[in-house]
Amino acid sequence: SQTIHQWPATLVQPVGSPLSLECTVEGTSNPNLYWYRQAAGRGLQLLFYSVGIGQISSEVPQNLSASRPQDRQFILSSKKLLLSDSGFYLCAWSVDSLSGYTFGSGTRLTVV
Amino acid sequence: DAKTTQPTSMDCAEGRAANLPCNHSTISGNEYVYWYRQIHSQGPQYIIHGLKNNETNEMASLIITEDRKSSTLILPHATLRDTAVYYCIVRVANTGNQFYFGTGTSLTVIP
Secondary structure (H helix, E strand, C coil), X not given: CCEEEEECCEEEECCCCCEEEEEEEECCCCCEEEEXXXXXXXXXXXXXXXXXXXXXXXXXXXXXXXXXXXXXEEEEEECCCCHHHCEEEEEEEECCCCCCCEECCCEEEEEC | CCCCECCCEEEEECCCCEEEEEECCCCXXXXXXXXXXXXXXXXXXXXEEECCXXXXXXXXXXXXXXXXXXXXXXXXXCCHHHCEEEEEEEEECCCCCCCCCCCCEEEEEEC
């Protein structure tokens, strides 16, 4: 069966420090991969999506970047975190354009 | 993608059916209706989706009106674990068309 792994579960980072969040999917090939962010008390915002290795689409300009070095690996990064980067970061995958997404358990990031 | 309108919050007694409405009056012919839910501090969970016909799975039933301008998600026997925020999303099923989550309906199942 397919599973999605996302880590760490919680993270506290100082302003100006780098960030790397990793997401991996098992049990499927060539998934569509997504990064979402949910700020406190707000809805989910799509940050990036990828339909294949090295293919990244960005939905909003921001302080973050994404990479897909392997078929089932999706990484969210920042060179210098801002206070406004705090939030709940969720990785998700789908098998095709019709299917619903399967979300990971999320990373709660607090920038201090 | 078409916008959706959902009530901000609803209550439901445990063991009763929970009926969550969603209006999508500007939906286009090739847009699907999707439902997700998010339990506090967890990632959203896909529930069900449909285009025109009513759909049922092990989690819920989706009733879409004939004109497709509204739909209802039905949880047949609500439990306390169904307390969550429920999102109704309409979307064209093309690669590159993403799910845009609004604020949803906060459902509280009462013992």
